[in-house]
Amino acid sequence: FNAAVRDLVTLELAAQGFRVLVSDLYAMNFRANSTQDDIIGDLRNPTLFQYGEETMCAWMEGRLSDDIQAEQRKVEEFPLYWFSVPAIMKGWMDRVLTQGFAFSLEKMYNNGIFKDKKAMLSFTTGATQTMFQPDGINGDINIALWPLQNGTLHFCGFQVLAPQIFWGPAHCPAAVRTMMLDGWRARLKGLLAEKPLTFAPCELFDLSFQGGFLLRPEVREERESQPYGITTGHHLGKPLPPDNQIRAPPASEEREEPGRSS
Ligand SMILES: *[C@@H]1O[C@H](CO)[C@@H](O)[C@H](O)[C@H]1NC(C)=O
Ligand SMILES: *[C@@H]1O[C@H](CO)[C@@H](O)[C@H](O)[C@H]1NC(C)=O
DSSP, X not given: OHHHHHHHHHHHHHHTTOOOOOOOHHHHTOOOSXXXXXXXXXXXXXXXXXXXXXXXXXXXXXXXXXXXXXXXXXXXXOOOEEOOOOXXXXXXXXXXXXXXXXXXXXXXXXXXXXTTOEEEEEEEOSSOTGGGSTTSTTOOHHHHHHIIIIIIIITTTOEEOOOEEEOOGGGSOHHHHHHHHHHXXXXXXXXXXXXXXXXXXXXXXXXXXXXXXXXXXXXXXXXXXXXXOSSSSOOTTSOOOTTTTTOOOOGGGTTXXXXXXX
C-alpha cells in the first residue's frame, strides 16, 4: 500500500510539472548507523570521537561520505516526505541532517536553515484512528508526531504540512484502500497551497543561556488566560491544543497566536 501511495504522489506531482526525486532507502541499501566511515580523511580528534563535531567539520570541508552528500543535495533541492521511521529512516536522519548543514543553535525552528521549504510526513498505521485518539488505547497521535515534526523537521526550519495518515489499511477492504488513494490524489492537487502546522516561534523565547531558552515572562503571562497550551510540546501544563500536530489552523485564525488551532 505504501508503494501505491508513493507511486501516486510521484505521478501526481510530475503531472503538476514538478520534478520528483525518490529515495528508496531499502533499495539503496542505505546504511543506518552513524560511524567514522561517514567522514573522508583524517579525524580532528582521533582520541575522542565526537560524531557531531567531526561531521560538521567534514560537511564544511566537503569530506562527508558520498551517500550522505547525495542525500543532502536532494534535501537542498526538495522537501522530502517521510513514510515513517523504521531504523533505516532514522539512520537517514542521523547521518544526512548534519549539524551546520541542517541546523545550528543560531538557525533553528522558524529561523531554521530550511525555512523556505515544506516537508510532510506520509505514513500508514497498523492501528485504527480511534486507537490514536486522546482517549484511545495508543493515546493522542499528536504526541506521537511531536518529536518527528517539531524535533526533526521544524527544528531544521521546514514548514511542516499536516501529515497524510492512512489509518490501518491492512485491516480495510480493498475498496476502502482505493478510497484512501482517491483522497490522497485529491489532496495532492492543492498540496502546495496548504498552510503549514503551527509551532511556537523562536521569538516567544529568551534565546540565551542566561535566559535558559525559556518562554519570555510576558508571553507566559499572556497565555495564562488562554484555555490551551501553545503547542503539543509547549503545553504549559494546560490542555493540549486539539490536533495541533495533525491540522493547520483555519484561515480565519491566521492572524491569531500560534497554537489556537482547532
Ligand atoms: C554499520 O553498518 C554497516 C552496513 O550496514 C556494517 O557493515 C558495519 O559493520 C556497521 N558498523 C557498526 C560500527 O556497527
Ligand atoms: C522540539 O525539538 C527540539 C529539537 O530536537 C528540542 O530541542 C525541543 O526541546 C523540542 N521542543 C519541545 C517543547 O519538546
